Amino acid sequence: MERQIPKTLIIGIAVTVFAIILIYLFTKFPGGSQGISTGTETVSYGGSDKCASCHRRVTPAIVTQFAGSTMAKAGVKCVDCHVVEKNNPLGKEHEGFFITTTPTPKNCAKCHPAETKQFDHSRHGAPAWIALNGLADFTPEQKKSIDRIPEANRGPNGIITATRNSLFDIEGPSVTPAACETCHSIGKPNKDGSIGNCNKCHLRHEFKLEQVRKPEICGQCHLGPDHPQAEIYEESAHGVMYQTDGEKWNWSQKPGRLTVSDMPAPTCATCHMSGFGSQGTTHDVGERLSKFLFAAVTTDRPNNIEGREAMKAICANCHSGPFIDNFYSRADSVTSFVNKKVQEATGIINGLVKDGIITSKPFENQISFTAFDLWHYYGRTAKFGAYMQGADYVQWHGVYPLLKELNKLKEEAQQLRLRHKRGARP
Amino acid sequence: MSNIEIFHLANLKLPIEKNRLLMLFVGINLMFTGIDVALAHSINQFIPVYEWIPVFYFPFGALSCIYIAFRNKPGRWSSYLHTILMLIGVLVGIVGTAFHANAVLNPGGHLTWSWIVFGSPILAPLAFSGISLLGLYAMTEEVESQPGKLEIKGIGIFKAPISRDRHFLWLVGLGFAASTLTSVIDHAQYGYTFYKLIAIIFGLFASSVVISLCVSKNWSKGDETVYFWTMMAAVVVGVLGFGFHLSADLAGTGAFSLERILAFAPVLAPLLFCDLGLLGLLVVSQTSRKN
Incomplete structure (x- = not known):
């Protein structure tokens, strides 16, 4: 009997081939898959929204920015962030609504509770403000939440008690709002009980993923002689790759999907916050860190082992195990060296205080400034440079001026002792 | 048994x-x-x-x-x-x-x-x-020798345009079609590489085989054989897809990240093909109670 090809087989093959051809043609035609883009596309903003209809005339930039944002595309409206309860101390009557002009993390937490919680747990939260003004501005409830942050109990100079920063005191309200507060207000307590400001990184009203992933956003604050992370990154190989090829990277890739195909080299966000490889996204910027590099004398963070392993897991996306271990070993070695020198300087200062030659009050005499510069500028620069592949910052902006400053401090101490011996006032 | x-x-x-x-x-x-x-x-x-x-x-x-x-x-x-x-x-x-x-x-x-x-x-x-x-x-149970007359015990009898088994078969066919369409759309996110085309090509083939049987009045032995092996292949393709998705989620690190499992390649999605394959075999099976 003649064997017939089953009709299902014929139909199956025919339909499959036809459909594959259709899909292929679709991907080739303009407006086909070329129209598929991960970038944000301008959305015609809902005219039914009362806020937009007025603000389109009064503050058009806000409306244009928001209209093109992924927030708008997700259906978030102005009232979702700006309207608050009647008992909110930050609220006010405005055109029939009770709004706040400055949404706080309490507003953001409605849709982003995990991110807000992680932020609260980090040094971008309360510790950032504590570094300026101690615990004075925090309510008892806020202080309770701060107690739960393992890293919160150390001030910038390693002292456990969180007191007001002396420089902040000396410079005063004429200067600090335009200076220290601009950056450190990322952790400022708010009257509604929340702490911090998400807008520092997530610039309103675009809230672009691309913005928060690029190093410039962190470089708003993490730059300058006391913490030159932006400059160090620029010097590093990662920074060079960003500068030369960054325009080709996929900046808007959804969180949780980022791979080396999207970003072949890391930026600040990639290493410290993004979900990448085996690590999930975090808004706790200390989660992948192992040391308090900002401190005068660097010590280990409370979860230093987990932090280091988490960061190594990020490095492992591109680098081999021995390379990563060697890198950390060298950076730790620089840190130990800087620690010794800073401890030596601290010992000299403490000796002068103990002998009654100078007071313990900071910034009362020139040697106090020298001691501060030594660790606050050069010591930190060397350490940050070591952990972020900035060789020049380790050497010529870090260790060399640190040694020079230490020498200067020793000479100043010697002068003070001589003058004290002769009975002169310091 | x-x-x-x-x-x-x-x-x-x-x-x-x-x-x-x-x-x-x-x-x-x-x-x-x-x-x-x-x-x-x-x-x-x-x-x-x-x-x-x-x-x-x-x-x-x-x-x-x-x-x-x-x-x-x-x-x-x-x-x-x-x-x-x-x-x-x-x-x-x-x-x-x-x-x-x-x-x-x-x-x-x-x-x-x-x-x-x-x-x-x-x-x-x-x-x-x-x-x-x-x-x-x-x-439901089909009233004997009255295809399309379906009884739910204790509730009543309903008249359907096609037999009970055909209902099941249509569900299998439409299930394959919907899964294939979802696969075509989702795999467009990162471009159609070779192993992604496996799901699409097979899905198209399986959908057309099952739906063509749904509309056929008579099945030949050859049709039955094609159907049977298509369902068996669906199980294999599903397991393969599960492996590919899991591999993508592990991101070459071997480490489990819940965020990637949730946001990247959905691990359970390819198992739909396994599911439909098993269902497809089940709905055409004949069973008798053995004392």
Whole structure:
């Protein structure tokens, strides 16, 4: 009997081939898959929204920015962030609504509770403000939440008690709002009980993923002689790759999907916050860190082992195990060296205080400034440079001026002792 | 014990009869689909609030199916309850599809391909409708020698345009079609590489084989053989896809990251092909009770 090809087989093959051809043609035609883009596309903003209809005339930039944002595309409206309860101390009557002009993390937490919680747990939260003004501005409830942050109990100079920063005191309200507060207000307590400001990184009203992933956003604050992370990154190989090829990277890739195909080299966000490889996204910027590099004398963070392993897991996306271990070993070695020198300087200062030659009050005499510069500028620069592949910052902006400053401090101490011996006032 | 015969090609002994196996199959499916939905909706913390609907529904639907599967003679009230729950399941799927479609097709009033490809999967909620319909049909028995006359014990007799088995077959065919379409859209996100085409090509082939049998009045032995091996291949393709998705989620690190499992390649999605393959074999099997 003649064997017939089953009709299902014929139909199956025919339909499959036809459909594959259709899909292929679709991907080739303009407006086909070329129209598929991960970038944000301008959305015609809902005219039914009362806020937009007025603000389109009064503050058009806000409306244009928001209209093109992924927030708008997700259906978030102005009232979702700006309207608050009647008992909110930050609220006010405005055109029939009770709004706040400055949404706080309490507003953001409605849709982003995990991110807000992680932020609260980090040094971008309360510790950032504590570094300026101690615990004075925090309510008892806020202080309770701060107690739960393992890293919160150390001030910038390693002292456990969180007191007001002396420089902040000396410079005063004429200067600090335009200076220290601009950056450190990322952790400022708010009257509604929340702490911090998400807008520092997530610039309103675009809230672009691309913005928060690029190093410039962190470089708003993490730059300058006391913490030159932006400059160090620029010097590093990662920074060079960003500068030369960054325009080709996929900046808007959804969180949780980022791979080396999207970003072949890391930026600040990639290493410290993004979900990448085996690590999930975090808004706790200390989660992948192992040391308090900002401190005068660097010590280990409370979860230093987990932090280091988490960061190594990020490095492992591109680098081999021995390379990563060697890198950390060298950076730790620089840190130990800087620690010794800073401890030596601290010992000299403490000796002068103990002998009654100078007071313990900071910034009362020139040697106090020298001691501060030594660790606050050069010591930190060397350490940050070591952990972020900035060789020049380790050497010529870090260790060399640190040694020079230490020498200067020793000479100043010697002068003070001589003058004290002769009975002169310091 | 129950002797399952799939055309002339396979003979299996199972400890449970076909209808009960179908009902159990539906219950397990509802459970896994519900868990998958719960994980997916947890990505944005179940906002808006109606993302909770399928999460609240699925335990009731699944439990009802499993209860009916293990009852010798489901009572009148359990039949009523099961029917209502399955109808709710159908509704949950349709409403979910409407929500997904609205989110994707109307973020600002006009259609954009990027939202169709990267946004909520429009057809995914229809899985609830399909599985619930299965659960509904599995409850029925065909009145002897009257194809299309379906009886739900304790409730009544209903007249359907096609036989009970054809209903099942259509569900399998449409299931393959919906899964294939979802696969085409989702795999567009990162371009159609070779191993992604496996799912698409096979899905297209399987959909057309099953649907062509649905519309055929008579099946040849060759058709049965093609159908049988297509269903077997579906199981293999599903497992392969699971492996590929898991590999992508592990990102070459071998380490488990919940965020990637949720946001990147959905691990349970390829198992739909396994599911449909097994269902496809089950619905065409003939079973007789063996004393």
